[in-house]
Each structure stands twice: as structure tokens, then as C-alpha cells.
Amino acid sequence: MKMKKPLRVFFLLIILLCSFKIQAEDGYELWLxxxxxxxxQHKEYIQSLFTEVLIDDNSATAKVIKEELDRAFxxxxxxxxxxxQNLTTYTGLIIATSESQIVKSNSTLLEKVNELSNEGFLIDFVNSQGQKxxxxxxxxxxxxxxxSFxxxxxxxxxxxxxxxxxxxxKIKNRLLNHWDNLDRTVERGYAGFSIWDWHKLPGYIDQRYIDYARANASIGINGTVLTNVNANALVLTPIYIEKVKALADAFRPYGLKVYLTARFSAPIEIGGLETADPxxxxxxxxxxxxxxxxxEAIPDFGGFxxxxxxxxxxxxxxxxxxxxxxxxxxxxxxxxxxGIVMWRAFVYSHEVPEDRAKQANNEFEPLDGKFNKNVFIQVKNGAIDFQPREPFHPLFGKMPKTDLALExxxxxxxxxxxxxxxxxxxxxKECLDSRTxxxxxxxxxxxIIDGTAYNRNNSVIAGVANIGNDRNWTGHLFGQANWFAFGRLAWDHTLSSGEIAKEWTKLTFSNDDDVVQKVEELMLASREACVNxxxxxxxxxxxxxxxxxxPGPWVTGGRPDWTSVYYHKADSAxxxxxxxxxxxxxxxxxxPQVEKLFTILDTCPEKYLLWFHHLSWDYKLKSGKTLWDGLCLKYDEGVKSVGEMLTTWQSLESKIDNERFEQVEALLNIQKEEAVWWKNSCLLYFQQFSQKDFPASMNAPTGDLEEYKEMRFPYAPGIRPTWK
Structure with a gap:
């Protein structure tokens, strides 16, 4: 049946309008x-450079370079x-190692390439037959x-x-630490289940594994610890070694080594021994x-x-x-x-009557110089546990005879x-740039961690991964930026937060100046907003x-070092x-210089004030406000900052595809509610001790403290096992 002309026009208009709509994206492609x-002009520039591509290498890695170039172009x-592959007729891009005749025949180029590390690269120009x-x-x-990336x-x-x-x-070993369990749950994971489908390995290599390796290679990450630090000895059994081998084989062309967590009691649990005494x-x-x-199964296995x-x-x-x-x-x-061993310094005990912040130092500093050369003591950025803000861990700089890794x-x-x-x-950056x-x-x-302080050539940095089987990898779209930022800083820790934010924004959203400026602004404000x-x-x-x-500032009972009152010590004073x-x-x-800086109230940065000092509610901050008023206003400022982040994001609606825009907008609305929840809960709780009014210039907290205390979240994701 022939469609009437008005209907044809109508449907043509719909198709035309749809063609102008920004294509929806689900985030799977990350920054690639x-x-x-x-x-x-930029298109012409790219076309002029890449008339042809000569890849003068036959390795498996060269094959994936070709595949990436195909995908990109x-x-x-x-x-x-x-x-x-003809060395004499190339007219475009050249990709070659120092083994190539192209490099060997040019002494200047060869000298430059030889100055690189084994993972380094040089982008340069080669003149041949009158062409550059x-x-x-x-x-x-x-x-x-x-x-190439x-x-x-x-x-x-x-x-x-x-x-x-x-x-x-700048750092040799740049690793992701997955806290993934063999049953595919992820401890402290907020992006679904583990991407490792152990049941289908080794027979089935999911495309997601390849894309995971591509993403890591694109930002210079060269190692992955597949399993949780709360380890399961089964991963060291033959059936699982075969599965790990399959992953290692898939990752190898991308320069990505596999590592495993070792459960210390494995000789008893899977080895049949009566002891695990080292x-x-x-x-x-x-x-x-x-x-x-x-x-034998994995010749380039990284270690434990x-x-x-x-x-x-x-x-x-x-x-x-x-x-x-x-x-x-x-x-x-x-x-x-x-291989190497990374031994975590995250040790503390409620049976030790000592400030938890001191316990790692107390245990490890006396052992300085007693570890083998291929051992790294893996130290968290701060002495407590990945808090929104912590001063740098005191172990950095205190073990000159031992290699330290940053976690x-x-x-x-x-x-x-x-x-x-x-x-x-x-x-x-706050940790990396801290002066020890x-x-x-x-x-x-x-x-300390890149080896330059002690003239060492081996080094490790590790990031606890935020990756799961959610379609966009990280749950929250902007979680991708943190994966990206870790990789970029692991490669070059001198990069600024702004540089990385701008680069990620361009690759993830758009080169549009308005998008880049506003998203960078939003990102750079977000961490301080969270702390506030x-x-x-x-x-x-x-x-x-x-x-x-x-929030749970009221948490008490049980192990003191797992309560909140142990740390804030709020009282009437x-x-x-x-x-x-x-x-x-x-x-x-x-x-001594750091001790003096933080001890003297006039020089202690206010961002660390209550970390190191118990102060009166009437203590005067540098602003002239009392500690109570300053604390209240910081909480209020944090809430307002999230509102500004939401407004900034909403201003970009016409420039971001619907799917990603709506997800981020919805989560920012949730974040705004949660910021208010934190503010109300904490200030209503602390007011019990200060017995002071809220500053008139802020939006005063509302709600019932007892109702906040009664809130329960039995299905919150990523809860770790409760240890006896």
C-alpha cells in the first residue's frame, strides 16, 4: 500500500531530526x-599523515597495534x-623497534631510542626520499x-x-589490584560482579577480557592482580592455574602481566601439610x-x-x-x-593498646633491611584506610633499606x-606530592616509590580497581576517570589533576570547549566537596x-578500632x-620537619587539624570563626558544591548523549541527597557535645538524629566478610 505524501513527509522529518541527535552511548568504549x-582541517591532517602505515615488527603486540589502528581510523x-611491509616504499606512518633497519640506519634516531626504557616510546619524524x-x-x-595509544x-x-x-x-610495575572473589562477588565493588567468569574459563575468552587489556594498555597499566587480598587458596590449584593461564595468554600481547594473591595458609588448605610456618x-x-x-604454565607470571x-x-x-x-x-x-612479592603493610590489631595510625610503622620499621630485594612493602596512602582525606603514611621515608610500593x-x-x-x-596527587x-x-x-630517592631501578604502584561487569565497567560513568587517572599518574606522576581531567573529558565526551571547561571544573571541585x-x-x-x-559518627561497641567514636573523640570539651x-x-x-609542621597549630594545615589535634569547640580557625561554626559551614559548603556540580552538568544536556547524561544527572541527584544526609546526621550528632547553635548563615540541619541512627543497609554492595 502506497504511503500518502503528508505521512511520507512526516516520517522523513522524524528521520532527519533523529540524524541530528547525539548518538546514545552506554559507556562501554571508555576513553577509546x-x-x-x-x-x-583536523581530518585532512590525519589523512595526510596516514596515507599508509608501515609496521616493521612481527610480534603478537604488533598484531594488536594493527587491530587498534584499524579500529581507530x-x-x-x-x-x-x-x-x-615494504621498507623502501612507505609514504605514511612508521611503527618500528630499534631492531628495524629504518632505525639502525639512522644513528641519531638509534641513539634516541636507546635512551628509552624497555617500555618507553619516541614519536619523531623520519626523512626519506625527500618526504617527512x-x-x-x-x-x-x-x-x-x-x-601508538x-x-x-x-x-x-x-x-x-x-x-x-x-x-x-616513571614507575616500573603499574598494577591494578582486583578485590574479586572466585564466586564473582567483589569486595568493596560497586559496579556489579567480577568480570572474571571462572566457570567458563579456560575455554571461553570473553571479548570483555580483550577490551580490559586494551583499556589498561592505553593508559600504561602493565599488571593485574586478579584476586582478592582476602585470599582463597583454591586459585593456586591446577584447575584454576589453567584458567589464570588463559587470561595471561589473552593479556600478553597488551603488555599486561597477571599476579595472584597468596593465602598464607595454602600449604595446609590445599597442600595437605600440617603447618604453614615459613x-x-x-x-x-x-x-x-x-x-x-x-x-611453567605462565612464564611471565608477575608474582604474589x-x-x-x-x-x-x-x-x-x-x-x-x-x-x-x-x-x-x-x-x-x-x-x-x-617475580616479585608485594607484602601489604595494612596490619593492625584491636588487641594492641596503641593508636591504629601507629601500628604499621611499629611493626615494619624495625624490619627495615631484613626483606629480600624482590619484596615490596605495599603501603596505603594514609595510615588508617583510604579515607576521603589522610596525611601521607609515615612509613614513606622511614624504611630506606626496603622497597616500598604505594597502594x-x-x-x-x-x-x-x-x-x-x-x-x-x-x-x-596530594599523597604523591607530599614532602617526606x-x-x-x-x-x-x-x-620514594619511583626509586629515585634511593637510586633504585625497580618500583611498584597499585590501585584497588573499581571495575565490574556493569556495561560501563565502573558503575558510575565518572568512575572511569579514576581508572584513567590512576594509569596516567602511574606512568607519569608529574601530570596535574587538571591535565588528566581535560584529557579524559575530550576522549570521553567531546572536544567542545564548553564541555571540556565545565566538566573539568566539575571534576576538580568534586573531591573537596566530598571531603566537606x-x-x-x-x-x-x-x-x-x-x-x-x-554516615555513622555514633558507631560504638565491639572492636574499638572499628568504631567511629575511637577516631573523632567528640566530647563536651x-x-x-x-x-x-x-x-x-x-x-x-x-x-622532624613534618612533626613540627603538624604539631604547631599555627602551621598545621586546617585540612588535617582534627586528625592531629583534639580542640575546643571554641578554638579559633584562621578565618576567625570558631571550630564549631567552621565545621558546620564546611558541611554546608559541601552540600552546596554538589548542587553546583549538578547545575553545571545540567547545562550540558544538549551536548551529551541522552543515556550517559541521564545516568550522571540521576546519580548527582542521589549524591545531593546523600550530602544532605551526611551533613544532617553528623551535625545533629556533634551538636549533642558542642551544645551550640548552628550558624545563621547556613541551611540548618533537619531531621531526627535517632531516625538516622536506625537506618540499615543489609544489601549494600561490596560488603566484605565479617571476620571473627
């Missing part, structure tokens, strides 16, 4: 979207590049991969390559045999991450042995294969979990019990934890 280039230009060719050069194929980031962001550029990672020969032999088995004698996990102290005894046993097993949390256990937009690069004054006055945490509505002025550990979702000489003396664990 490769959208069509709409700027005609098909997306950006609508056609795949022409790949050639752009080249991605490296010592090894993995360097070519990183260089760098080049593609520049092109996606609308940049042209005008000058030579070289880059090598000084017993049969135990040491069991670990050596198990490690040999792993390396261990949580021991912490929060119920078994360890060497069960046998009156030291952390060094336990770590060195595993280190001896992996060292013939080039950061990308998943937002204490920062709003899956509902809050909190850009974490400022938190990461050891071993030198100018030394920073970054200098959760734990301002140095407050810490005042979240709900176990699930850690939402004031609030805060005295860690000076008149209190727990935790400040003595820092260098």
Missing part, C-alpha cells in the same frame, strides 16, 4: 571511542589504514603499543604532532614447587600480593615469625623466575561508593559500620584525635 572527526575517518614521515619508535614492541589520544583530542616527544614510565623446610619446598608450577596477619587473615605471626620471614619465603620461590584506592569505598561523583586524581623530608629535604612520596560533606577539617572514619555506606606528644605521639613517626 574513536568518534568521527568533524573538524575538516575506521571510527575517526570511516576507513581502515593501508598497512604495508611521522614515526612511533621503541626498543620493544610494548613500547610501540604505548606510543599516545598518538591516538592526541588525534582524538584534536591535537597535531608538531615536535618530537619521548616518554618512559621457616619449616617442607613449607618452603611446597611454595617453591607451587611457584614452579605457576611459571599478600595480606597477612590483618583482619583475620593468616600469616607468619601465627607461628611467632616476622613479616620478613613470611615475605622472604615467597620471595625466594619467585626470584629465579624474575591507592580507585574504588570509592569511603567516598560515596557507586553513587557519588568524586574525581580522585587530586587525592592521588627523608632521605632529603625535597623528597616526596613520589620520589563527609569528613571536613581532618575528621576521619565516621562512616556506617561494615558496609561503610553513609571538643573534638579530634590528639596525635601530638600529649596524645598518642603518632607524629613522632614522621621526619
Amino acid at each position: 571511542r574513536y568518534q568521527p572527526v568533524t573538524n575538516s 575506521l571510527g575517526m575517518l570511516g576507513n581502515k589504514p593501508t598497512i604495508i 614521515h611521522l614515526a612511533v619508535l621503541a626498543k620493544k614492541p610494548v613500547g610501540l603499543l604505548y606510543g 599516545y598518538l591516538l589520544r592526541q588525534l582524538q583530542a584534536g591535537n597535531q604532532i608538531e615536535h618530537a616527544y619521548s616518554s618512559s614510565p 621457616l619449616e623446610p617442607e613449607v618452603r619446598n611446597w611454595w617453591k614447587s607451587k611457584t614452579d608450577e605457576l611459571y 600480593l599478600v595480606k597477612a596477619n590483618s583482619e583475620g587473615q593468616p600469616g607468619p605471626q601465627n607461628y611467632n615469625r616476622t613479616h620478613a620471614d613470611g615475605a622472604n619465603m615467597l620471595a625466594e620461590a619467585v626470584v629465579p623466575h624474575g 591507592l584506592q580507585i574504588t570509592q569505598e569511603y567516598l560515596g561508593q557507586g553513587t557519588n561523583l568524586v574525581y580522585l586524581a587530586p587525592l592521588f 623530608y627523608l632521605p632529603k629535604n625535597e623528597s616526596t612520596v613520589a620520589d 560533606y563527609m569528613t571536613p577539617l581532618g575528621l576521619h572514619h565516621i562512616m556506617g559500620r561494615n558496609h561503610h555506606y553513609g 571538643g573534638i579530634g584525635f590528639d596525635r601530638t606528644k600529649t596524645g598518642s605521639n603518632a607524629l613522632s613517626q614522621y621526619a
Whole structure:
């Protein structure tokens, strides 16, 4: 039946209107979207550079470079590049290692490439037959991969390559730590279940595994710890080793090594031994045999991450042995294969009558120099536990004879979990840039962990992953920015939070100046907003019990170090934890310059005030306001900041695709409600002690404190097991 003309016109108009609508996206492509280039000049520039592509390498990594270029150019230009192998007729982009005749025949180029690390890359120009060719050069194929991704980031962001550029990672081992369990639950995971489908491995390699490896390679992450630090010994059994091998084989072309967490009691649980004492020969032999088995299956296996004698996990102290005894046993097993052991310093005990902030130092500093050379002590950024804000961990700078690794949390256990937009690069930078004054006055945490402080050539940085099987990988779309930021800072910790935010925004949303400026502004404001509505002025550990979702400054009972009152110590006289000489003396664990800075009230940054001092409610802040008024206004400021973030995002509705815009808008509305919840709960609770009115200039808290206390969240995601 022939359609009438008015109806045809109507449907044509609908189709035309739809063609102008920004295509919906679900976030799966992350920052590797490769959208069509709409700027005609930039499109011509790309086409002129990439008439042909010569990849002078035959490795498996070269194959994935070709696949990535195909994907990128098909997306950006609508056609795949022409790949050639003839060294004498190339007319476009060159991708070659130092083994290529192109590099060997040019002494200047060869010298530049030889200055790179094995993972470094050089973007430069090669002259041949009167033509100038752009080249991605490296010592090894993995360097070519990183260089190719760098080049593609520049092109996606609308940049042209005008000058030579070289880059090598500042930290050698750049790892994600997955807190994934074998049953696919994820401890402190807020983006669905684990992406590792152990049931279908090794036979089925999900495309998601490949895209995971691509994403990590694109930002320079070169290792992944597949399993939870609260470890399950079963992952070391033959059936699981076969599954891990399948993942390692899939990841290898992308330069991504696999690591596993080792449960210290594995020799008993799966080995049939009666003890796991690290000084017993049969135990040491069991670990050596198990490690040999792993390396036979996975020749480039990275090594072990261990949580021991912490929060119920078994360890060497069960046998009156030291952390060094336990770590060195595993280190001896992996060292013939080039592996490393990362031994976590997150140890504390409620049975020790000592400030929890001091306990890791007390246990590990006396062991300095007693660990094998392939052992890293993995230290969290702060001494408590991934709080919205913490001063840097005092262990940094206090173990000059031991390699230290930095552990950061990308998943937002204490920062709003899956509902809050909190850009974490400022938190990461705050730690990395902190001055330790050891071993030198100018030394920073970054200098300690990248090896430069002690002239070492091995180094580790780890990020607790926020990845799950949600379609967009991280649950909250902006969680992707934290994965991205970790990778970029792991490669180069001198980058600024703003640089990374701008780059991520261009790759994830648009090169539109308005979008870039507003999203960057929103991201850079988000972490401080979170601190203000959760734990301002140095407050810490005042979240709900176990699930850690939402406020719980009233939490008491049970283990003191798992309560909130242990940390804020609010009473009628004031609030805060005295860690000076008149209190727990935790400040003595820092260098004298740091101790002095934080001890003297006039020099202690107010952002750490209540972390180190118990102060009167009437104490005068630098603003002239009382501590009570300042605390109230900080909470109020945090709530207002989230409202401004929401307004900023809503102003971009016409420039962001519907699906991603609506998800972020909905979550920002939730975040605004949660910020109010934090403010009301905390201030109504603390007012019981201050007995003071709320400042007239703020929106006073509302609601009933007892109702807030009664709120329960039995189905909050990512709750870890309750240890006896």
C-alpha cells in the first residue's frame, strides 16, 4: 500500500531530526571511542599523515597495534589504514623497534631510542626520499603499543604532532589490584560482579577480557592482580592455574602481566601439610614447587600480593615469625623466575593498646633491611584506610633499606561508593606530592616509590580497581576517570589533576570547549566537596559500620578500632584525635620537619587539624570563626558544591548523549541527597557535645538524629566478610 505524501513527509522529518541527535552511548568504549572527526582541517591532517602505515615488527603486540589502528581510523575517518611491509616504499606512518633497519640506519634516531626504557616510546619524524614521515619508535614492541595509544589520544583530542616527544614510565610495575572473589562477588565493588567468569574459563575468552587489556594498555597499566587480598587458596590449584593461564595468554600481547594473591595458609588448605610456618623446610619446598608450577604454565607470571596477619587473615605471626620471614619465603620461590612479592603493610590489631595510625610503622620499621630485594612493602596512602582525606603514611621515608610500593584506592569505598561523583586524581596527587623530608629535604612520596630517592631501578604502584561487569565497567560513568587517572599518574606522576581531567573529558565526551571547561571544573571541585560533606577539617572514619555506606559518627561497641567514636573523640570539651606528644605521639613517626609542621597549630594545615589535634569547640580557625561554626559551614559548603556540580552538568544536556547524561544527572541527584544526609546526621550528632547553635548563615540541619541512627543497609554492595 502506497504511503500518502503528508505521512511520507512526516516520517522523513522524524528521520532527519533523529540524524541530528547525539548518538546514545552506554559507556562501554571508555576513553577509546574513536568518534568521527568533524573538524575538516583536523581530518585532512590525519589523512595526510596516514596515507599508509608501515609496521616493521612481527610480534603478537604488533598484531594488536594493527587491530587498534584499524579500529581507530575506521571510527575517526570511516576507513581502515593501508598497512604495508615494504621498507623502501612507505609514504605514511612508521611503527618500528630499534631492531628495524629504518632505525639502525639512522644513528641519531638509534641513539634516541636507546635512551628509552624497555617500555618507553619516541614519536619523531623520519626523512626519506625527500618526504617527512611521522614515526612511533621503541626498543620493544610494548613500547610501540604505548606510543601508538599516545598518538591516538592526541588525534582524538584534536591535537597535531608538531615536535618530537619521548616518554618512559616513571614507575616500573603499574598494577591494578582486583578485590574479586572466585564466586564473582567483589569486595568493596560497586559496579556489579567480577568480570572474571571462572566457570567458563579456560575455554571461553570473553571479548570483555580483550577490551580490559586494551583499556589498561592505553593508559600504561602493565599488571593485574586478579584476586582478592582476602585470599582463597583454591586459585593456586591446577584447575584454576589453567584458567589464570588463559587470561595471561589473552593479556600478553597488551603488555599486561597477571599476579595472584597468596593465602598464607595454602600449604595446609590445599597442600595437605600440617603447618604453614615459613621457616619449616617442607613449607618452603611446597611454595617453591607451587611457584614452579605457576611459571611453567605462565612464564611471565608477575608474582604474589599478600595480606597477612590483618583482619583475620593468616600469616607468619601465627607461628611467632616476622613479616620478613613470611615475605622472604615467597620471595625466594619467585626470584629465579624474575617475580616479585608485594607484602601489604595494612596490619593492625584491636588487641594492641596503641593508636591504629601507629601500628604499621611499629611493626615494619624495625624490619627495615631484613626483606629480600624482590619484596615490596605495599603501603596505603594514609595510615588508617583510604579515607576521603589522610596525611601521607609515615612509613614513606622511614624504611630506606626496603622497597616500598604505594597502594591507592580507585574504588570509592569511603567516598560515596557507586553513587557519588568524586574525581580522585587530586587525592592521588596530594599523597604523591607530599614532602617526606627523608632521605632529603625535597623528597616526596613520589620520589620514594619511583626509586629515585634511593637510586633504585625497580618500583611498584597499585590501585584497588573499581571495575565490574556493569556495561560501563565502573558503575558510575565518572568512575572511569579514576581508572584513567590512576594509569596516567602511574606512568607519569608529574601530570596535574587538571591535565588528566581535560584529557579524559575530550576522549570521553567531546572536544567542545564548553564541555571540556565545565566538566573539568566539575571534576576538580568534586573531591573537596566530598571531603566537606563527609569528613571536613581532618575528621576521619565516621562512616556506617561494615558496609561503610553513609554516615555513622555514633558507631560504638565491639572492636574499638572499628568504631567511629575511637577516631573523632567528640566530647563536651571538643573534638579530634590528639596525635601530638600529649596524645598518642603518632607524629613522632614522621621526619622532624613534618612533626613540627603538624604539631604547631599555627602551621598545621586546617585540612588535617582534627586528625592531629583534639580542640575546643571554641578554638579559633584562621578565618576567625570558631571550630564549631567552621565545621558546620564546611558541611554546608559541601552540600552546596554538589548542587553546583549538578547545575553545571545540567547545562550540558544538549551536548551529551541522552543515556550517559541521564545516568550522571540521576546519580548527582542521589549524591545531593546523600550530602544532605551526611551533613544532617553528623551535625545533629556533634551538636549533642558542642551544645551550640548552628550558624545563621547556613541551611540548618533537619531531621531526627535517632531516625538516622536506625537506618540499615543489609544489601549494600561490596560488603566484605565479617571476620571473627
